[in-house]
Amino acid sequence: MTAPEPDTKTTRRAVLGTTATLGIAALAGCTSDGDDPGTTTETATPTDDPTETEMGAGTATDTDTATEQPMANPDVPILNYALTLEHLENAFYREGLETFGDDELMDADALSGFNETLRMDVPEYLATVGDHEAAHVDALTDTVEQLGGTPVQEGEYDFGYETPSEFLGVAMALENTGVAAYAGAAPKVVNNDVLAAAAGIHSVEARHAAFLNLVNGEVPFPNAVDEAQTVDEVLEIAGQFVTSEVDPSVYETGGDRPEQQRKAENDTSDVDVLNYALTLEHLENAFYREGLETFGDDELMEAEALAEFGEELRMSVPEHLATVGDHEAAHVGALADTVEQLGGTPVEEATYDFGYETPSEFLGVAMALENTGVAAYKGAAGTVAADAVFEAAIGIHSVEARHASFLNELNLESPFPMAVDEPQTMAEVTEIAGQFIVEN
Template sequence: MTDPRRSSSPTDSSTDRLSRRRFAGALAAAGVAGIAGCSGSSGGDGTPTGGMDTPMDTPMDTPTETEEATETEAEPPNPDADVLNYALTLEHLENVFYREGLDEFGADELMAADSLSSFGETLRMQVPEYLATVGAHEQAHVDAISATIEDLGGTPVGEAEYDFGYSTPSEFLATAGALENTGVAAYTGAAAAIKQNAVLGAAAGIQSVEARHASFLNLINGESPFPSGVEEASTVEEVLEIAGQFITSEVASPHPSTARRSRRPTGRPRTT
């Protein structure tokens, strides 16, 4: 399997360009083109169970009973909803990755992965449980971000179709590490585009969990669990280089026609 952190070979260039276009289309569908200029340059369980607890920094106007959107006057979503859709695009990718991989490989296969051969039995026995926890976290992230996007007046982007390309447990673990490290850097790069402090804080809470995933996966893949003192940010284009390899379908736009849709106030995101 080609290392997911490296560029495809020349023979794979046409497929690579196609997957990049599809991922770029996913980002465009999520309405996040504007965050490209805000991205930085490259260089206990803790699982949330509902929407992010992100009260609005600025009170929103309460619509009257007669207010409604028309074909030419649709209420735009909160701009932070678009940034969260960028995050959601990546969270869907990770969520499906673990869902499919943990269904394909049993605990015994994961513990016997060649890449874990230098570790003792205690750690190898813990790997399947830890990966299951990581998978549960990714599903929780999808649920929380989706709920918050809705409460900000946006529409969550949906799952795409994916091909992760692994065929062995070791390749699965290597791809997991690449995805987690990419996700951490993507959150760092997108942070400057978030307008509300409460949304930024909630996103940082998810990023910190992703960083712990990345640290564990770095360790079991034979890499440093903490490669630098300061996390490097990735631009949208840099995220595309890695994540775009795995998306094989278009992603529907989260901004469908809102003709004659009644206005709904953008209030405090849901909590549980």
């Protein structure tokens, strides 16, 4: 039995979709009704001057007619903050890919330990990442405008690289900073549709970061939960590359903000969401525990799926898979503890049949599970009320995306098949997970 591969998967040579596939630009429509937290209806108070009252009798004036006064949408500063980072990343890839040709990138010293298969992928994948960042810029710009705001403009930058290897190193730093930035900003987002789009970009940034960590010789997923960074922390990092003036006031969200829509009453409690996530983490934890007991390091390194890769990457696979397994075990422990702290009863691990027989099949199921995990966390994000729970969930969400990026690469699929990751509903994910569960 093999898990169905996510609908978002494309082959490693597939052409990237354009911004039309993003759907972010249509987000403004979600706040155009009477419940829009970004607009208010003010009713003028009649004047106390009787003369003015008589003069205005029978005539509609500005002082006695209800008028709509547009106010800044509460999510505009957050979107402009994200747009500032996307402008920086977009300019970085645009300039870098104009500076270095494909051969220069493939021959970068940083890639000397990898064989031709991975090195040949690097220029194409960097171009895809650049296309993603350009798509994010366009979509965020359109959304800010539709929400009544003024989009921040691209600045002037000095990225400081001189060689292809230095370019790859800066790319890694920028993408990991992007992951931390989205994680820090997401809890403040008011509108759930904006939140869903931001979560989809957040996980794509994590996919980028994992691949760039890999080609720079770093662990693709260094932590079990990605840490968030504040606006000030991120702007300090970004400021190292920005040579033009930056007005930080455009990112100020203010103290008097509407409550996030994810905190509204719904049929799903935080305990329900946590137990849903725990069900998936139990499944993944058991999968890696059993698989790494079944196959030794040599068997994994010699998997047919890895035949195109060189020795350096193949030798790293068992250790990286063990790290992924450790992450899933850590997620199980953290989620179970949180459910108990909230007064709930954590779901127990079930009995599973994962259906693989060879190391390559094991890697294929791993890819499907991790991509499903990304879609599951994104789909549930808008139902988590407690900020602390949400912050932890968004940190796990991006780690699942890092895992998925690495496993896609091992299975000869694009590490980042879309500019924005798609969600799946609880029902859809439960159906996928149910294919492996033989006894609850």
